[in-house]
Amino acid sequence: xxxxxxxxxxxxxxxxxxxxxxxxxxxxxxxxxxxxxxxxxxxxxxxxxxxxxxxxxxxxxxxxxxxxxxxxxxxxxxxxxxxxxxxxxxxxxxxxxxxxxxxxxxxxxxxxxxxxxxxxxxxxxxxxxxxxxxxxxxxxxxxxxxxxxxxxxxxxxxxxxxxxxxxxxxxxxxxxxxxxxxxxxxxxxxxxxxxxxxxxxxxxxxxxxxxxxxxxxxxxxxxxxxxxxxxxx
Amino acid sequence: xxxxxxxxxxxxxxxxxxxxxxxxxxxxxxxxxxxxxxxxxxxxxxxxxxxxxxxxxxxxxxxxxxxxxxxxxxxxxxxxxxxxxxxxxxxxxxxxxxxxxxxxxxxxxxxxxxxxxxxxxxxxxxxxxxxxxxxxxxxxxxxxxxxxxxxxxxxxxxxxxxxxxxxxxxxxxxxxxxxxxxxxxxxxxxxxxxxxxxxxxxxxxxxxxxxxxxxxxxxxxxxxxxxxxxxxxxxxxxxxxxxxxxxxxxxxxxxxxxxxxxxxxxxxxxxxxxxxxxxxxxxxxxxxxxxxxxxxxxxxxxxxxx
Amino acid sequence: xxxxxxxxxxxxxxxxxxxxxxxxxxxxxxxxxxxxxxxxxxxxxxxxxxxxxxxxxxxxxxxxxxxxxxxxxxxxxxxxxxxxxxxxxxxxxxxxxxxxxxxxxxxx
Numbered sequence: 001x002x003x004x005x006x007x008x009x010x011x012x013x014x015x016x017x018x019x020x021x022x023x024x025x026x027x028x029x030x031x032x033x034x035x036x037x038x039x040x041x042x043x044x045x046x047x048x049x050x051x052x053x054x055x056x057x058x059x060x061x062x063x064x065x066x067x068x069x070x071x072x073x074x075x076x077x078x079x080x081x082x083x084x085x086x087x088x089x090x091x092x093x094x095x096x097x098x099x100x101x102x103x104x105x106x107x108x109x110x111x112x113x114x115x116x117x118x119x120x121x122x123x124x125x126x127x128x129x130x131x132x133x134x135x136x137x138x139x140x141x142x143x144x145x146x147x148x149x150x151x152x153x154x155x156x157x158x159x160x161x162x163x164x165x166x167x168x169x170x171x172x173x174x175x176x177x178x179x180x181x182x183x184x185x186x187x188x189x190x191x192x193x194x195x196x197x198x199x200x201x202x203x204x205x206x207x208x209x210x211x212x213x214x215x216x217x218x219x220x221x222x223x224x225x226x227x228x229x230x231x232x233x
Numbered sequence: 234x235x236x237x238x239x240x241x242x243x244x245x246x247x248x249x250x251x252x253x254x255x256x257x258x259x260x261x262x263x264x265x266x267x268x269x270x271x272x273x274x275x276x277x278x279x280x281x282x283x284x285x286x287x288x289x290x291x292x293x294x295x296x297x298x299x300x301x302x303x304x305x306x307x308x309x310x311x312x313x314x315x316x317x318x319x320x321x322x323x324x325x326x327x328x329x330x331x332x333x334x335x336x337x338x339x340x341x342x343x344x345x346x347x348x349x350x351x352x353x354x355x356x357x358x359x360x361x362x363x364x365x366x367x368x369x370x371x372x373x374x375x376x377x378x379x380x381x382x383x384x385x386x387x388x389x390x391x392x393x394x395x396x397x398x399x400x401x402x403x404x405x406x407x408x409x410x411x412x413x414x415x416x417x418x419x420x421x422x423x424x425x426x427x428x429x430x431x432x433x434x435x436x437x438x439x440x441x442x443x444x445x446x447x448x449x450x451x452x453x454x455x456x457x458x459x460x461x462x463x464x465x466x467x468x469x470x471x472x473x474x475x476x477x478x479x480x481x482x483x484x485x486x487x488x489x490x491x492x493x494x495x496x497x498x499x500x501x502x503x504x505x506x507x508x509x510x511x512x513x514x515x516x517x518x519x520x521x522x523x524x525x526x527x528x529x530x531x532x533x534x535x536x537x538x539x
Numbered sequence: 540x541x542x543x544x545x546x547x548x549x550x551x552x553x554x555x556x557x558x559x560x561x562x563x564x565x566x567x568x569x570x571x572x573x574x575x576x577x578x579x580x581x582x583x584x585x586x587x588x589x590x591x592x593x594x595x596x597x598x599x600x601x602x603x604x605x606x607x608x609x610x611x612x613x614x615x616x617x618x619x620x621x622x623x624x625x626x627x628x629x630x631x632x633x634x635x636x637x638x639x640x641x642x643x644x645x646x647x
Contacts, residue, residue, distance in 0.1 A: 052492055059489055062482055081418050081426040084503050087443050089454050091417040093492055095402030100485055102374045107482075121354060121363050122417060125396050129367035144359045149425050154356045156286065170282055171359045183364040207371045209364060210328065219361055222328040222368070225278055229298065229332025230339070232271035254570050274579055275565035287545035289593050289624040291571045292579055316572030 001137065003041045003073060006116050009192045023050060024073055025057045031197055036061040039073030039127070046123040047080030051093040054127065058100040062107060069110040069200055072101070072127050078145075079122025098126030105132055105205065112199050114188070115140040115175065133185045133203035135195070136175040142183075143173045169218055180218030182209040247462045250388040251412045255297055255312035258348055261463040262386075262470065263301040263310065270299040272329060280323050282358045291317045294325040298333045300342065304471045309337050312348035315391035321355030322397065327365025334372035337381050344382035344474050345373075347404070352419065353395015366396035373403050374480070382406070382477035386466050387413040387455070392444065394419050406476035407455040408469040409446030410462075411525060415455065416444035442505040442521065447528065451505075451514050452495070460525050550592040550603055553585070556617035560644060568640035576625040576633060578640045588616040594625035606630045610637050 001009070003024055007017045010028065017026030017037050022044035028035045038057040044050060061068055079090060105111050113128030115136040121144045128134040136142070144150070147165065151158035164171040169180060178184040185203065188195035210226060213219030248261060259268050272278055274292030283290050295317040300309050311333055313320040322330075330347075337345050354362035377383050383404040387393045392414030393401050401407055401415060409415060420434035420443075433439060442448055450458035457472065459465035478484065495512065502508040509520060520528065566580040576594075583589065590607050607621075621637070628636070 048492075049496060052489070052496065055489060059482075059486060063486075079417055081423045081431075083423060083432045083443060084501070086416045086418060086423070086432075087448075087503060087505065087508055088495060088499055089402075089449075089452065089492075091398035091415065092402045092454055094417065095399045096485070096488055096492060098370060098399065099374070099403060099480055099488075102371070103480055103482065103485060106378060121396065125363065125367055125370070126399060129364070130370060142360070142363075144354055144363050145356060145422075149422050150356050152425055153352075153419070153422065156357075168285075170361055177360055178364075181360055181364055183360065183367075207368060209368060210331070213364070219324060219364070221278075221281060222324050222331075222361075222365065225272070225325050225328035226332035226335060228278075229271050229329060230336050256567075273565065274567045274577075275581060284547055287547055287595055289547060289571055289595055289626055291577060291624060292567065292622075314570055316570045316575065 001116060003075070003116070006073070006192070010196055011193070023053050028071070030193060033200070034065070034068055036065065036068050036070045037073060038070065039075070040123070041075050043075055043077040043118060044123070045077055045080040046094070047082065047085045048088045048090045048093040050080075051090070051097045051126070055097040055100045058097070058104055061109065062104055067108050069112070070101070070104055071196070072111065072113040072131055074113060074115045074119050074124060074128045075117035076119055076123030078120030094122070094126045098130045101127065101130050110200050110203065112196070112203060115142060115184070118142070121145065129183070132205050133199065134183065135199055136178065136184050136187055138175065138187045138189055140175045141173040142175055142178050177218065180213070180216045182211070182213030182216060182219055185212070247460070248464070249461050250410060250463045250466050251390050251461050253463060254316065255314040255348060255350070258463060259297060259301070259310060259312050262348075262467045263303055264305065267302040268299055268310070269301065270297055272298065278325050280325055280358065282323065282361060286357055288318075288357060294323060294329065295320060296326045296329050298329050303346070303467075303474070306343040306474060308344045308346050309333055309342045310346045310348070313350045315350035315389040318355050318357065319391050320351035320389070321353065321357070322351060322362050322366050322369065323355040323358040324361040324365055326355070327362070327369050330369045331372045334369070334376045337376045338379050341381065344384050345376055346470060347383070347385045349385050349387050349393045349397055349401055350389030350391050351393055351395070351397040352391060353397050363396070366400065370396075370400050370403055373400060377403070377405060377477070377480060380477065380479070382474060384408070384470060384473040384476065386470060387415055387446070388461060388466060389413065392416070402454070405478055406473040408457045408459060408466060408473060409449055409455040410459050410466070411446050412461045413446045414441065414444040415446070415449050420444075439504070447520070448505045450528065451509055451520060451531070452512060458525055458529060545595070545597070548594050548597045550594070550600055552590045552604060552607055553587040554608060554611040555586065556588045556611060556615045556619075558615045559618045560616055561618070563644055566640050566643040568643065569636040571624045571626055573626055574628055574632065576623055576628040576636055578636045579622040580640045580644060581620045581622070583618050583620040586617045588619045588621065590621045590623065592623040592625060594623075594627075596625065596627040602630060606633050610634065614641060
């Protein structure tokens with residue numbers, strides 16, 4: 001589903017979302033509530049500049065529309081892999097985007113993330129993963145790194161990684177694995193507008209992902225280990 | 234004793250921070266005998282995901298956490314072991330850091346010190362590692378929002394990359410050495426994607442110009458630059474205890490303006506000296522060769538809004 | 540599986556000893572990096588020195604037995620459990636880490 005079809009499915013005609021290059025932004029109305037929408041399309045490579053453009057939308061929302069909910073639409077191939085971006089400090093630009101989203105949450109804006117196509121770690125970690133909660137469409141995929149680069153860095157054979165990516169939940173990119181691990185709250189099927197309404201109403205504001213991962217069986221240790229630190233003598 | 238010797242100050246013997254293990258750094262940086270470890274190695278909280286790849290675990294999953302004193306102040310600390318899996322964050326490692334920040338919310342130490350040395354997400358734990366890094370980020374920002382200073386020290390051989398490179402920039406204050414590196418993607422990954430012309434990962438001088446402490450200090454991406462010396466990191470951490478600043482809308486707007494200006498002024502620069510020149514950093518042509526204490530005396534980009 | 544991951548090898552040895560270490564807080568030496576190992580010493584109730592090794596370098600059982608046996612001949616420890624995570628350390632490095640660990644035992 002492309003972003004335009006998604007926007008229609010969510011909001012019908014009640015939106016002015018547009019694409020400026022690979023940046024998505026606009027305002028939508030759902031159940032008479034205004035929602036700020038920001039994100040990316042075309043499997044965008046998120047560089048320093050695109051991270052800032054997204055941050056700008058979030059900052060403007062905080063400044064001009066206090067309390068307005070924010071929907072992050074995610075379709076990215078990850079961070080831009082260029083020397084120029086590293087030189088400029090892409091990690092700082094990404095952190096800035098993450099801090100803007102985090103501040104919006106603290107100032108009472110509901111922030112919902114939706115992976116509607118694909119997400120790779122660098123392009124995702126300071127958007128969807130720092131929302132109040134992240135959701136996904138069933139066909140979406142979330143990866144940490146493309147297999148050839150992963151093989152090179154880990155020195156594990158690419159064939160082995162490919163095999164693990166078939167069925168091993170730790171490696172497989174299907175979003176149902178992320179649901180099982182607690183990273184994604186749920187998948188949106190059928191009536192997407194209803195799913196968004198539900199998400200705006202239900203998503204908790206504290207980080208329940210480790211507890212969810214334990215309850216769902218996909219990530220058995222994280223919640224207990226964090227609690228053990230709280231309880232340690 | 235002749236007169237010449239009497240005039241020279243006794244040099245303290247320097248201990249390379251880069252060459253120390255995580256535990257050696259903790260032992261030497263914190264007030265002596267004050268480090269109390271939580272979830273120590275004997276509890277065997279090892280990774281559940283490594284054995285399937287034929288990789289041995291570590292009893293502390295590559296990070297030592299606990300409480301300690303620094304110049305008499307109570308601090309919480311975490312030290313990542315760069316030699317184990319490149320300091321990569323896996324499920325248990327990440328959960329230890331999350332627990333540390335959450336406990337800081339409850340117990341309110343003066344600061345949380347993160348001795349960061351990491352490639353980011355531990356690729357051997359892929360999905361679990363990615364979620365873990367995100368949880369660390371949120372827990373860190375919770376601690377900051379509650380008024381607890383979060384200080385990151387970067388000086389290990391592996392640098393601070395990937396998701397941890399982002400986490401570092403969510404903190405109040407970063408101390409780096411010349412030997413340290415702070416960035417997002419490793420040069421090898423960039424070279425693998427776009428070729429050696431884009432980034433020759435074996436050109437060490439280039440790698441350090443683009444990602445090293447010197448560059449980050451001059452453009453304002455780290456707050457203090459120190460020698461590769463544990464005592465220097467300790468002194469810098471003590472200074473950093475007063476560094477807490479709340480994240481507010483005006484602060485983020487200032488940060489945004491700074492980052493926009495940088496984007497505009499740097500233009501198409503792909504090497505540090507060109508960028509320094511375009512950003513108006515003083516004495517740019519000498520900067521790569523100055524000693525650390527001379528570098529600190531240079532005018533650099535004004536105090537960054539954080 | 541067409542591409543099975545190399546598995547870890549686990550080895551266990553127990554050597555009798557006559558010098559009880561007495562109660563002590565656990566001691567750690569070394570780091571699990573390439574060519575390195577970590578060694579955890581803990582007090583136990585047994586009259587032996589027990590070694591549990593987990594290693595990514597398979598097929599060196601007889602060398603481990605020789606190195607660990609040598610170590611025990613020198614130190615004659617009882618009531619000690621030694622747990623090792625190894626990533627292909629040489630016998631010299633193994634011996635070094637064991638010595639470093641035992642040295643921490645002796646420090647008051």
